[in-house]
Amino acid sequence: MVERPLYQWSASEIARAVSAGERRAHDVVKAFLLRIDDQNPRLNALRAVYHETACDRARALDQRLASGESVGRLAGVPVAIKDNLCLRSDYGSGDESPTTACGSRMLAGYRSPYTATAVQRLLDEDAIVVGTANMDEFGMGSSGEHCHFGVTRNPHDEERVPGGSSSGCAAALASGMVALALGSDTGGSVRQPAALTGTVGFKPSYGRVSRWGLVAYASSLDCVGPMARTVEDVALALEVISGADALDSTCSTRRAGSVFDSIDLPLDGLRIGVPVQARDEANDPSVNAALDRAIDSFRSIGAEVIDVEFKHVHQSVPAYYIVAPAEASSNLARYDGVRYGHRTLIDRSSSIEDLMARSRSEGFGPEVQRRIMLGTHTLSSGYYDAYYSRAMKMRRLVQQEFATLFATDPGPGCHAVLMPTTTGPAFRIGEKMDDPALMYREDLYTVAANLAGLPAISVPAGHAELEGKRLPIGVQLIGPAFEDARLLRIARRLEVQLAG
Secondary structure, eight states, X not given: OOOOOGGGSOHHHHHHHHHTTSSOHHHHHHHHHHHHHHHHHHHOOEEEEOHHHHHHHHHHHXXXXXXXXXXXXXXXXXXXXXXXXXXXXXXXOGGGOOOOOTTSSTTTTOOBSSOOHHHHHHHHTTOEEEEEEOOSGGGOOSSSOOOTTOOOOBTTBTTBOOOSSSHHHHHHHHTTSOSEEEEEESSSTTHXXXXXXXXXXXXXXXXXXXXXTBOOSSTTTOEEEEXXXXXXXXXXXXXXXXXXXXXXXXXOOSOOOOSSTTTTOOOOSOEEEEEGGGSOTTSOHHHHHHHHHHHHHHHHTTOEEEEEOOTTHHHHHHHHHHHHHHHHHHHGGGOSXXXXXXXXXXXXXXXXXXXXHHHHHHHSOHHHHHHHHHHHHHHSTTTIIIIIHHHHHHHHHHHHHHXXXXXXXXXXXXXXXXXXXXXXXXXXXXXXXXXXXXXXXXGTTTHHHHHHTOOEEEEEEEEEEETTEEEEEEEEEEOOTTOHHHHHHHHHHHHHHHHO
């Protein structure tokens, strides 16, 4: 039997083999770096690659193991981090000194003086960051096309998008460039690219993972989430990065408990709710077929699958695209060419207002400018009550509707809600760039979990056959707040059934 190449190994397999001395960390990292050199020039998944730094850290890890030292739970696992997660500039040196650019000209060249808490927790467990992943600018996009550093391409068809905004993370995983990735999810930015690339993306409960060191887009919606090729790897990463953080006041102090070790525990009396609204007319037939496969899989393990009403699924998108841009307009106000970010060249006669206006116009791309303008408008005098206030009321209705679905009395007592992740397979690059409303509709099934602060995961559930290419389709599971571990167990059972 021919052994699989190392770049096809899961994070769990790598960590076990390195810890047991069966594989050298340096050999693992070199295998992934060779894969990066082969794949990244075409896919543009990683904006920066830390060849020497990763090899040096792998060799140091091997020396520790040789001397009998204990190592972390992610020993030798090659990881990519999204470009909006801070990594200290001294992680590498010289040309490999990391920058955190958020996919934007505005922050091109920014060197962070600290590392994000979630990233640091991976490093503390001996994971090795091999690269920084491309993303839609400041997390604003659903395709991977809105990036100052170029379009990211889908490994399954390089003429199609990988989804966004954690586009680089998903493409790097799907092509074998890394075994684990850390992204962020504001309205589906981890789950949607996972669905379009055949990987697994998990958005934790709001507050489960520290946001310290995550460059803000919409602070009440942003979550740091792990991405991998298996649910087991996602569970391992979540257990590592979860937990209270004194640096983030919104981070919950609740104990996360066992996630990875409990991933295969039995699930008795499982009840899955499927909203009747999940079969929207916008769905590609392959999406409905994937949903049916997931339903059949759950029934085959004895779970009860029931139809439920989620009346506000369509209202979630307009509510999200009022709340998120409003928060973005505030969060991004600091990038003005004076305090932070790109500064334009002006003559001495220009005013400070000219400096700010030109710096922001040059530093921000069209999609970011569009959302800042939208957010500023909805927060302005005379429009706050008409737009923002009503969107917040709709957000509360979405939260209440989920609470009813999960309640046992008088609700149906669902343990999870099953929906599509996207309305279709990956679309062609440039296909929806001229129609923002059509692009925003890609988030139909994902934004509700962010509005409600709930954990959600996308799991591969089949393929669509288009023009001779097999394009992945994902389904999504949403669970009650802080029931992340149980949701991952449910997703694991679905993953196993679909694979079998």
